[in-house]
Amino acid sequence: MSLKKPSIWMAFTLVILCFFVLFVVYPLFLIMYQSVVDPVNHQLTLDYFTKFFGRKFYWSTLVNSFSVTICSTLLAALIGLPMAYLLRSYKIPASKYVNILIVISYLSPPFIGAYAWIQLLGRNGFITQLINQLPGIHFGGIYGFAGIVLVFSLQSFPLIYMYVSGALKNMDSSLNEAAESLGCGAFDRVRQIILPLVMPSLLAGSLLVFMRVFSDFGTPMLIGEGYKTFPVLIYTQFMGEVSTDDHFAASLCVIVVAITLFLFFLQRMMAKHYSYAMTALKPMQPVKAKGMEKIASYLFVYGVCFIAMLPQLTVIFTSFLETVGGAVYTGSFSLMNYENTLFAKDNSSIFNTYAFGLAAIVFVVVLGILISYLTVRKPSMLTSLLDTLTMFPYIIPGSVLGIALLSSFNSGLIVLSGTALIIIISLTIRRMPYTIRSSTAIIGQISPSVEEAAVSLGASEFTSFRKVMVPMMLPGVLAGAIMSWITLISELSSSIILYTQSTSTLTVAIYAEVIRSNFGNAAAYSTILTLTSILSLLLFFKLTKNEDISV
Template sequence: MNKNKFNLWNISSVIILLLMLTFIIYPLFLILGKGIFNSETGAFTLSHFIHFFERKFYYITILNSFKVTIVSTILAVIIGLPLAYMLRKIKIFGSKFIQIIVIVSYISPPFIGAYAWIQLLGRSGVITKFINDTFQLNFDGIYGFAGIVLVLTLQSFPLVFIYIMGALKNLDNSLVEAAESLGYSNFQRMTKIIIPLIMPTILASSLLVFMRVIADFGTPMLIGEGYRTMPVLIYQQFLSEVGGDAGFAAAIATIFVIITVTLFLLQRILSRQYSYSMSALKPMQAEPLSGTKNILSHIVVYFITFIGILPQLVVIFTSFLETSGGQVYTGRLSLENYKNILFDRDLNAIINTYKMGLYAIIIIIVIGIFISYLTVRKRNLMNSVIDTLSMFPFVIPGSVLGIALVFAFSDEPIFITGTILIMVIAFVIRRMPYTIRSSTAIISQISPSIEEAAISLGASETKTFYRIIVPMMLPGVLAGAIMSWVTILGELSASIILYSTETQTLAVSIYTEVIRGNFGNASAYSAVLTVTSILSLLIFFKLTGKKEVDL
């Protein structure tokens, strides 16, 4: 009996649960408590919430967030769905390379896109100047709602694209051919056969885009100007409340968590209601077109791909341009920006990003393997709770997590605010789901009979796990870890709240350089981050043997 109680798996479950309660649940409850209890008297109060909903200045940010998110999500589907269909249905020259480019545009942080579009369509942007000089206009740039939607749409459509590409891969094309034989036009086949069949995937990807966009901080902060969203309001109110009454900032964060939890539950309900499996007896094959249709298809695909990757091209190109005063590009090629970030100042931001990211990834891999194994092979009440809590990072916006960790660990007995430790904890919490998801998928594919055979030959259960199961899981685990790594590199919303001068990261450096108007340095930092992301993606392909990302 005692042996069963104190084996490796039960001890691991208890440790992981305690870690989750300490670093996820406790900070969130602390935010709720600060929002509903008076900091001085300790009395229950809803005054902070009433204050939020009494003033349009505050509650309009909810409407702003939903407007931006709904429009961006719809546009992402409008772009991602046809692009995926054309690449699956039509033989496009360089289609594999196009898929990689689209994926690269997805893994880059959204705020890099915001910064790049400021370079192009800001008040002093290249395109803005061309339009104003050529047509004698007074175009003032794409700040505000339009700019936010542009950036988030172009950064989000690849997610829809990736999901739908996977769904179309499993689509039985004989159904489409049957519809064609019955006289259905291309448009009718698309709207009456294909879209209904892949509707669960469209809904799943749309809701993931919705949750990602509504929680984004960097884009509206850089390009929104007067158009404020909930993450921006939380950040601004938290900064103004530091050292004073933090109740109002906590109340806003609580409201935002309620919104994101509701969206998460909606996603789970819809995914269960509309999900079904599809087996492609006759998979869709790309076929060549001829004439005008072929030319138009190539133009559309190449144009969308080019617009998607344009921000990355802009930051890499401008990183090699000389600047005057940091803001005005002279047009001459130069390594001045790289000299500034690599030699004229310390390399803390770059070193911190890689160092803390590496620490976080090691922790993510170890814990991710145990969580996936426990929730698949050792299913019980405790592990079911762990499984549910592991989904919380999908629900908690980065800005809210940052504030929660500050509230929880800025005083004794655990004072870690401003340290590397709290940054690593935030990275682990935010990005662990990628690794857990890939690990769970691969452990589900490993037959339990393999473990039973090893145990029957005299190996202990623990030895079987380490010597057989972990090596079999490793390719999928590392693939998920690389995706976690890529997103850690660009983590801004939690980092901007938690960082100190000693723990500044590349993402924070890009943001602060843009705010200060040092565009040359920002481009150089962005180029370093972009190249690192691309190399990580190439490693992903090498480890998995794939040429596409299945989420």
């Protein structure tokens, strides 16, 4: 009796599974273990969880995070929903460019928005100074709860916009026309027909916004001041200068992982429950607005777009202003900030960002193609498990993943802490889902008969995959890879945990300069990152031949 020879696809599956077990499952398991084990006597204990829930100083940060997240999500929905409806319903001049600007505002890291709003509405901000010149008014800045909500709402509404816009794109306008012919007014049509139809997409986008805002620590760290959120507590417990406690930080990580996993499965459940098929036999066509509708729609769309882009415009403008000591602007234009950043002898953050990003993208593309092919063309229990594991780093907050990786590979057989490799691995597993998603969609559009024809002509399965499938998949894969690239060069949450002086990236450098109040250098770094994201997005549009990003 001869044993069946293992296929190359089984080998690929096992190797990739081992990779994710080593760099995802094992670090998370270790974090869970540390959260329930006493470091002295090595016995099981729930003391760390008791410590958290037993002291208001700790559990109030969780309440603060939920307060910020709920308010930010609601405001993002209140902005994103009408933006999507107006741009789909009315002919707005330059709507193509408005759509691009909205996407750019979303792709920029949230903490850059926080830094830019400090320049505008901080204690010495430009707008703050104008407000305080008015008689009887003293405005202390946007610090605290209101500032955090402002930044998160403006940063997150594009996600709602993209989801709802995609739903409106597939909606049959005959439903709306039928209601109008029956005497239903414009507001009632939106409330009774359009809103229920886009509700699944609205809920899906809102839950993703909720997860994104809840796990972000950069924005509350910069402008929260006395208003401390849960991610900030995790960071200070693990990386703070005083009173750090790795095991207590591990218990906090377990709490946040449990919350984000609950939200993720809630989103999946709601998507299945509210999903329906909608065929746009007569898609919505934008009409020309008249009268007050025209004025109101133009003011809202252009106003929101301008405010959303204001942080990027502020960063670019201030990067060309001369500073004294890095913090005080003289009002004169200069290239001093770029000289201090681009030509600094001990500055490797710009090179590291592109080098680490390109290395991570290579891994993302190769693994993304293989994983998507295995899950679609070679379905099995192992490939299903692999598909689930690839989503975990996307769901779990970056700071938690950073802490888990650092704890796991700081000693023992494999020591990666302080190396470029651990940052590249973190970026790879964090941002791979974008490429996997686009690759899976492309494979679904390619008929299996194409591969079967190649095999019937004598090619092996792997040769057919390499010479037929990969070239056909490449345009879609590259589009997903560019989106992965844009998000990974903007990654802060895990990089701030894993970096050393020699492996600092642009996001870490920006954060460090803002903390040191060296706003000139921070603006120059931010401009470089922003322009890189814009150029990458334009390349994405060129490859996909589509300037309308919707989900």
